[in-house]
Amino acid sequence: MQRKLITMVTLFVGMATSVAAQEKPLPSANEVVSQMLTRDLERQQSLEGYEGMRKYTLVNEYMNKRAEMVVRVSGDAVGRKHFEVVSERGWKAAQKHVLQKMLESEEETSHPAERTKTRLCGDNYDFEMVGVDSRGERAAYVIDVNPKRHEKYLFRGRIWIDAEDYALTRAEGDPAKNPSFWTKSVHFSHAYTKRGAFWFPATTESVTEARLFGTTNLTIEYFDYKPSSASAPIDSAEISKWGSQR
Numbered sequence: 001m002q003r004k005l006i007t008m009v010t011l012f013v014g015m016a017t018s019v020a021a022q023e024k025p026l027p028s029a030n031e032v033v034s035q036m037l038t039r040d041l042e043r044q045q046s047l048e049g050y051e052g053m054r055k056y057t058l059v060n061e062y063m064n065k066r067a068e069m070v071v072r073v074s075g076d077a078v079g080r081k082h083f084e085v086v087s088e089r090g091w092k093a094a095q096k097h098v099l100q101k102m103l104e105s106e107e108e109t110s111h112p113a114e115r116t117k118t119r120l121c122g123d124n125y126d127f128e129m130v131g132v133d134s135r136g137e138r139a140a141y142v143i144d145v146n147p148k149r150h151e152k153y154l155f156r157g158r159i160w161i162d163a164e165d166y167a168l169t170r171a172e173g174d175p176a177k178n179p180s181f182w183t184k185s186v187h188f189s190h191a192y193t194k195r196g197a198f199w200f201p202a203t204t205e206s207v208t209e210a211r212l213f214g215t216t217n218l219t220i221e222y223f224d225y226k227p228s229s230a231s232a233p234i235d236s237a238e239i240s241k242w243g244s245q246r
Contacts, residue, residue, distance in 0.1 A: 029127035029143045035166040037121060043167075043198060050075045052200065052225030053086075056102075058094050062214030067091035069099045074228070081110040109153060118153045120145065120168070125154070132163065135170065139163040147176040155188075167199040168192055184209040200225035 051074040058067045067090040074082050083103045088095050109118055118124065130142040140160040147154035157173015172189040179186065188206040192199045204220040 026129055026132065026141075029129040029141075030122065032129070032141045032143065032161055032166065033120060033122070033127055036161050036168065037119075039166040044077075044079060047198060047227055048077050049228035050198075050200070050225060051228055053223050055221045055223070056099050057219045057221075058091070058098060058216060059218075060091075060094075060213060060216045065091040065094065067094035067099060069095060071103065075110075078112055079110060079115065080112070081107050083107060117151075120159065124148055130158070133160060135160060135162070138169075140169050145173070150177050152177040152179055162194075162199075165194070165199070167194070169199070184211055195225065196227075198227065 051072070054071045054073055056067075056069040056071065059065075067088075069088050070086040072084040072086055076082075083106075085100075085103075108114060116123070125148060126146045128144045128146075130144055133140050133142045140162050143159050143161065144157075145159055146156055152175050154176040155171075155173040156176055157171065159168060160170040161167065162169050169192050170190065173187070175186050178184075186206060186208045188204065190204050191202045193202040201220075201222040203222065204218075206218045208216045208218070210216065
């Protein structure tokens with residue numbers, strides 16, 4: 001009996017060792033990020049530009065206020081973004097001082113010279129591999145990111161990079177620096193989806209805790225994104241549908 005037990009243990013250890021030897025070790029976080037940057041450049045070079053629509057919804061229950069904005073966005077071959085407000089409704093102050101400022105800030109930081117300061121790369125962040133996660137039917141590398149500078153356009157959090165396409169599929173975290181004294185905290189989550197050969201944003205959700213105004217929730221829904229070369233005029237009925245949703 002003892003000999004049989006020893007034999008079983010030996011076989012089990014041998015099998016476990018064999019399986020472990022067959023499993024590939026995880027690449028380093030820096031290797032995955034480097035692959036992502038390479039693939040991003042390849043995708044950008046094959047994309048003449050893109051266009052799409054966004055719907056912003058901002059809600060502050062403490063003040064019983066709500067603002068909505070539908071925006072047309074286009075990106076050129078080098079990644080610069082341009083915005084056109086299609087419709088607005090609700091809280092005028094939030095539209096002017098929050099949503100419009102967000103568009104202006106995003107347009108400014110999309111210029112190539114500014115993008116280098118916020119890009120997910122070793123110049124701006126330290127990366128640490130966490131493991132592998134399942135994003136739907138696709139595997140993704142999970143990586144913690146820590147900013148190298150205390151700046152509001154950098155963030156501290158976690159990213160998911162598709163293990164096949166090496167594209168960013170999710171990012172969540174907090175700004176490396178609070179936008180203002182009046183802001184206690186900000187937490188955000190971005191999700192991306194694959195359409196054809198390209199990855200486009202799908203949703204953004206953020207929660208801001210302010211000292212005077214309480215909690216503000218912002219949701220951005222992205223729709224009708226497509227490469228410019230394959231684009232067609234956007235149906236006004238589609239814009240009306242998104243603009244009228246509550």
